[in-house]
Amino acid sequence: MAGNFAQLFQLDDDQTSFRLLETQGSSSLVAGGRDFTLVPTQILTNLIRTAFSDVSHLFRSAHLQQLRSILDDPEASSNDRFVALELLKNAVISSEGMFPSCQDTGTAMVIGKKGESLLIDGDMHDSICDGISQTWQTRNLRFSQMAPLTMYEERNTGTNLPAQIEIEAVQGDRLDLLCIAKGGGSANKTFLFQETRRLLEPDRLLAFLDEKIRTLGTTACPPYHLAIVVGGLSADQTLKTVKLASTKALDHLPTTGDAYGGAFRDVELEQRVLALTQSMGLGAQFGGKYFCHDVRVIRLPRHGGSLPVGLGVGCSADRQIKARIDKQGAWLEALEIDPARFLPEASFDSTHAVRIELDCSMIAVREQLSALKVSTPVLLSGKMIVARDLVHAELAKRLASGEPLPPYFCNHPIYYAGPARTPKGFASGSFGPTTAARMDPYMSDFQAAGGALVTIAKGNRARNVVESCKRHAGFYLGSVGGTAAVLGRDCIREIETIDFQEFGMEAVFKIRVKDFPAFVVIDDKGNDFFSIAH
Template sequence: MTTTITYVDFVDSIAAALQFISHHHPPDYIRHLSHAYSREASPPAKQAIAQILINSRMCAEGRRPICQDTGIVNIFVRVGMDVRLAGFPASVVDAANAGVRRAYLDPDNRLRASIVEDPLFSRRNTGDNTPAIVHVELVPGSVVTVDVMAKGGGSENKSKFAVLMPSDSVADWIVDMVPAMGAGWCPPGMLGIGIGGTAEKAMLLAKQSLTEPLDMLELKARGPRNDLEALRIAIHDRINALGIGAQGLGGLTTVLDVKIATYPTHAASMPVAVVPNCAATRHASFTLDGDGPAMLSTASPDLWPDLPMPDGIESRKVNLDTLTRKDISTWRAGETLLLSGRMLTGRDAAHKRIDDMLARGEPLPVDFRNRMIYYVGPVDPVRDEVVGPCGPTTSTRMDKFAARMLPATGLLGMVGKAERGPTAIDAIVGNGCVYLAATGGAAYLISKAVRSSRVLAFADLGMEAIYEFDVENLPVVVAVDSGGDSIHASGPRVWRIASA
C-alpha cells in the first residue's frame, strides 16, 4: 500500500517541530536534570541547575527559546520505500530547509539566525538559519519518520574524534577528553558516542545517538543487560567522578546520560567520536503517515520541580554604574553577585572589529572605561519584550583579544560562560580585572533581568552588535577574580576529591 506525503505536510511538520523544541525540553531531560538537582551538594552547581530548570518551565509557558543560541538544525529523514512524495517542487533537502526558514522567521517566536553562508571569508549571516544539515535515508515501510535537532555552537564546538588502536580503551580516551572540552558545552548534558565504521560514520553515529531518550536513571536502577549498557554506566560514573559539575563550577553531575552507537569497522581501526549535547537539549521525532502534519504534545506542568526564583539573599548586590577597580578587587572566585545598572555587550565579530581598530590606532565608537562587557548574541524581542532570550556565549573564543583590549579600553571585567584560558587570565590579573560567569541554558530567565536595550555600535553585525543593557539583579558568579583564582579550576578540583 502506497502512502502519499505532501510537501505542505512535510514543511509544516518540520517548522512546527523546530518551534516546539525551541521552547520545550524533552521530558526525559527534565526528569534527569531534576534528579541531579535533588542530589547536588555543590552550592554554585545547584544554583546553576535551579536556574536551568526555572528557565525551562518559563520557556514552555512563555513559548520563547530555552537558549539564545537556537542552534544549527540537524534533520534525519527516513523515507519509506512505499511512500509517494507529492507536490515537492525540488528535493527533500530543499523542503526541509523551507521548514527551517518558516520556523526561524515565525513572528510570534522569532528564533536567532546563526548560520553564515561563507565559513572562510565574508561569514555573512544567511538571515533565516538555513541551510540545515539534512540526512535522507530510504528504508522499508510506508511512513516518513523525522528527527529534528537544534544544536548550539557551544556544544557542537566541543566534538572530538580519534582513531584508536583496536586494543585501546574507549572509556579511558573518552574520560580523558571530557576535561579537555572545558565547560563551553554547558553541562549538565549528555554525550553521544559513535564507535566504528569510518571517520564520517562514527561522527554521524554520535550525533544521531543524541536523539534517543535519556534513560540512565532507569538503566542504573535495573542494572545493565549487556556489555554496551555496562560501558555506558561506567563512562557516565567516571565522568561524573571528575567533579566538573554544572557549568564547570564543580559538582556531582556533569553528564546526565551517555549514549553509544556502534557500526562494523576495519580490523585495523577503531574510530571513536564524541558529540556533547548541552543544557539546552532540543530534539523531537515525528512520523508522517499521510494523515496530515505531525503534532507534538506539551508536557504537564507537574513535570518540573517547584523551585523558587533565586532570591539572592547570599549574593552581593553590585551597582554597575558606580563600580570601581577597587570594588572588584574585593571579589573572590566562587562568590555570587547580583548586577544592576548599565553594561555593554559584544562577542566574536565585535571583538574582531574592535581589535582591528585598536591595531590601526582608530578611535572606538564606544567608551568602555570602567564598564563590564557581556558576551552575548540575543534573540530578537517579540511583543512587549525589551530583549529576547540572552544567555552568555562561550568566553574562550574571546581570550585572544583580552591582552590588547583590556589595557586599551579600560574595561573592568567581562561576563560570559565557561572557563578562561591562561592568556586571558594573565590579562585579567595584569589589568586588575575580573571575569564573571552567567548560567548557560538560562537565557529566557536572564532576559527578564534586562530593563532596557539599545544598539550602540556595529548595527550591521545583527545579534553580534554592541548593545547597552540596563539590568536589574542579573545573577552571576565570580569565575576569575583579580588575583587570577578561577572557580573553573578550583571547583572541579575540590569536587573531584570529594567524589573519590
C-alpha cells in the same frame, strides 16, 4: 546475490508518545499492483514548521525530570542546584512560546527514513526547507547561518537556511524524522580521535576518556548528555553516531555485540564514565557533581587498521523532536507543556549570592569583586556593554593602528552575547551568554589598553586571560549557560544599539540588567575556578 544481512543499527520498537497533528490531505494510490500513500507537500511543511516551533520552546519530560533530580539530590552542590533551578525556570518561561529556550536557536537538521510505499507529492527537500524558513521568520528566533561570499567574506542568509537534511530510503509505508536544532556551542564540542587497537583495554580506555572529557569544559552549557562512540566504518559514521546518541535516538540498541558487527550500547561503561564525570568537580557549570546528566556509549564495528573514537554532547538546550507521517496522518512527539510541575514548592534560597552594583566606576566594581573568592555567586545590577566576535575583531584592528578603545569598552563590564528577536512588549529577546574562549586572543591587548577589565560569558578561558587579569586587575564572570529566556525576560530591562549597527545581532548594545546571575571564575589574583576544579 541473495542473502540475509544484519542491520548495523538494530533498534527495538520506538515507545515515543506522539500527538496527532493532521488527519486530512493524504490519499491512497495503487500502482503496479501495490498500495501507496500519497502525501501533499503542505502536510510535510506544516509538520516541520510545528516541530521546530515546539522544540524551540519545549523540552522532553525526561530531561526536565533530570534537572529536578539535581534539586532533590543531597550530594549536589549549592551551585549545582542554583544552575538546575535557573534552567527549570528558563524552561517554564520558554514554554509560554515567546522566548526561545536559548538565544542560539541553532542550525536546523532533519534526519529521517522514508518508506518506499509513502510518496511525497512534490519536492521533499524544498518542503522541509519551507517549513524551517516559516518557523524562523514567524517566531522570536535568531538567524545563525552564514553564507560564504568569498573564502574570507560572509553574510547572514536571513532565513536560517541552508539546513542539514539527510533522508534514507527504507522499506515500509511511513516517513520518520528526527528534527534537531543544534546550537554552535554544543556542536563545537564534537571531537574525533584516531586511535589504535591498543586503546581497547578497560583501564586504558577509561583513562583516555577521563583525559578527553575534561577538555570539554563548560562552554556548551552543562549538565550534558554525553555521547561516546568507539569504532566506526568511517570517521563520518562515527561522528554521526555521536550526534544520534546524544539525542537518545539510539537508546534502544542491543546491549551486547554479535558476530555480524551490529552496534550496541555498553551500559556498564556508561555508568563508569558517569561516575567519572561526577568526580571531576566541574559540576553544572560552577562546581559540583552534575557535569553530566547521563552518558551513552556506543560500540561500532571498525576496519582492522583503524579505531575512530567520537565524543560529543547534548547541552542544556536539549532540542530534538521526532516526527512521523503515515496512513493515519501527521504525528509529532509530545513534549512537556507544563514544565512548572518540576519546580520545587519552595524557591531556591539565593541569599548567599553577593549583589554587585555596576553603575559606578570600574574601579569600584572591581573593588567589590576583589573581595570575593572564585566560584562565589553574584547578582549584577546596572549597565553592561554587549560585544562579541565581530566587534572584538574590529576593535583589535583599530587598536593595532594606534586608535584608542572606545570609552564604552573601558567604562562598563563587557557581556559576550547576541540576542534573539525581541517579543512585542518586552525590552529584550532571549539573550544568554556565548562562549568566552573565542574572545581570549584579544584580552591581553584590550586589558592593557584599559578595556574589558570585567567580562561576562560562559565556559572556561585560556591561561593568557588568567595572567592578563592578574596583571591588569581584571575579572571574568561566568554566566549561567542555557538560561537565555530567564535573562531576556526577567533580568534585562533596557537595550540600546550604540555601535556597529550593521553587524545585526553582533552589534554593540548597552543593556541595563537587574539581578543578573553569574559566578566569579577568574579574579585579579590569578585564581581560576576551572584550574582549581581540575
